[in-house]
Amino acid sequence: MSAVAELSLKDRIFEILSQVPDPEIPCISVVDLGIVRDVRGQTLVITPTYTGCPATIAIGNDIRAALDRAGLSHIEIETTLSPPWTTDWISDEGLAKLRDYGIAPPPRGAAKHSLRGTAAKCPRCGSLHTEEISRFGSTPCKALHRCLDCREPFDRFKCH
Amino acid sequence: MTDKNENQLFHHALRLGDDALILGQRLSEWCGHAPMLEVDLALANIGLDLIGQATHFLNLAGEIEGEGRDADALAFHRDVLDFRNCLLVEQPNGDFAQTIARQFLFSNWQELLMQEIAAAPEPRLSAIGAKAAKEIAYHAKFAGEWVVRLGDGTEESRARMIAGLDWMWRFVDELFDARDGAPSHRPEWDARIAHALAEANLELPKPRRGAMGGRAGHHSEHLGHLLAEMQFLQRAYPGATW
Numbered sequence: 001m002s003a004v005a006e007l008s009l010k011d012r013i014f015e016i017l018s019q020v021p022d023p024e025i026p027c028i029s030v031v032d033l034g035i036v037r038d039v040r041g042q043t044l045v046i047t048p049t050y051t052g053c054p055a056t057i058a059i060g061n062d063i064r065a066a067l068d069r070a071g072l073s074h075i076e077i078e079t080t081l082s083p084p085w086t087t088d089w090i091s092d093e094g095l096a097k098l099r100d101y102g103i104a105p106p107p108r109g110a111a112k113h114s115l116r117g118t119a120a121k122c123p124r125c126g127s128l129h130t131e132e133i134s135r136f137g138s139t140p141c142k143a144l145h146r147c148l149d150c151r152e153p154f155d156r157f158k159c160h
Numbered sequence: 161m162t163d164k165n166e167n168q169l170f171h172h173a174l175r176l177g178d179d180a181l182i183l184g185q186r187l188s189e190w191c192g193h194a195p196m197l198e199v200d201l202a203l204a205n206i207g208l209d210l211i212g213q214a215t216h217f218l219n220l221a222g223e224i225e226g227e228g229r230d231a232d233a234l235a236f237h238r239d240v241l242d243f244r245n246c247l248l249v250e251q252p253n254g255d256f257a258q259t260i261a262r263q264f265l266f267s268n269w270q271e272l273l274m275q276e277i278a279a280a281p282e283p284r285l286s287a288i289g290a291k292a293a294k295e296i297a298y299h300a301k302f303a304g305e306w307v308v309r310l311g312d313g314t315e316e317s318r319a320r321m322i323a324g325l326d327w328m329w330r331f332v333d334e335l336f337d338a339r340d341g342a343p344s345h346r347p348e349w350d351a352r353i354a355h356a357l358a359e360a361n362l363e364l365p366k367p368r369r370g371a372m373g374g375r376a377g378h379h380s381e382h383l384g385h386l387l388a389e390m391q392f393l394q395r396a397y398p399g400a401t402w
């Protein structure tokens with residue numbers, strides 16, 4: 001297969017999967033989240049976010065179904081752990097979508113810094129005057145914060 | 161599974177998987193019972209991470225073994241004598257302080273071990289180790305903060321934290337057993353523990369004779385009870401899926 005044809009298959013698959021939402025954070029697609037990593041030959045390579053994320057199986061099923069619907073049932077799905085997923089795999093567009101959805105996005109390069117990263121910015125009023133309530137939130141990928149100015153609690157995507 | 165290296169790798173993956181599985185199951189017992197909602201979520205999330213890690217390690221063990229067993233088969237279709245987890249993780253939750261003591265001792269050990277595995281040459285193991293190490297950093301931090309909060313808290317919380325650490329301390333030596341543990345991590349682990357306990361205004365528990373045997377399948381009575389609950393469905397309806 002020529003390089004051009006390879007490229008177009010990859011582009012096509014990424015385009016299809018950019019319509020597949022994350023089951024727990026439906027504002028963001030599995031492509032924006034960085035779960036969809038690459039297309040090698042006839043194999044799609046995906047990676048889990050957290051080892052214990054209960055959505056992992058649902059995500060795999062959703063991706064399979066989307067490929068099948070697009071007539072790509074011959075494409076194999078391979079899961080890789082390495083290099084491990086970090087929040088830096090989330091696209092810029094993905095970060096903006098998280099913010100619009102009310103989830104403070106993780107700062108860039110967070111994985112390389114402390115677990116808490118920098119101060120979380122309130123997704124409602126934009127204040128940096130916020131505090132962490134719990135490092136473990138409603139899903140494995142989120143921590144619970146509170147804005148000390150507008151007083152609203154909010155989720156923050158955990159630095160990872 | 162043909163050569164000696166593969167056999168060692170199988171047992172290594174099995175131990176790591178069993179540690180994570182049993183502690184994950186233990187932590188799930190807190191779901192709906194923790195002192196407050198945030199702690200409930202935290203313990204459930206930590207349990208979930210551990211069960212995710214266990215799935216990876218046990219799938220790898222099954223793959224190396226080559227007899228068609230996957231993580232589910234290893235988790236649900238083995239009996240107590242075949243489990244290779246350390247005794248620490250199977251200990252009952254006790255009160256909240258005892259659970260925190262267990263987590264504090266275990267997560268600090270597990271984090272050092274996973275960092276080592278992440279840098280090891282075996283690619284399948286190191287991939288899991290690298291992923292797990294990042295999650296465990298959160299667990300160790302959570303447990304360490306609660307050790308300080310309880311230890312340096314009220315008279316009651318302090319007494320409970322001391323009792324919890326005292327109970328769990330006898331299971332520490334097994335973690336560093338030369339046959340299968342990571343004795344080289346002991347100095348750094350000791351330093352981490354001493355640092356947190358100093359901040360909590362607590363003293364190191366008194367030395368005790370270490371309880372051993374989990375790695376050889378000689379478990380405390382508690383593991384059988386845990387498995388009875390965890391494996392009930394697969395025992396009553398073997399092979400059931402949904």
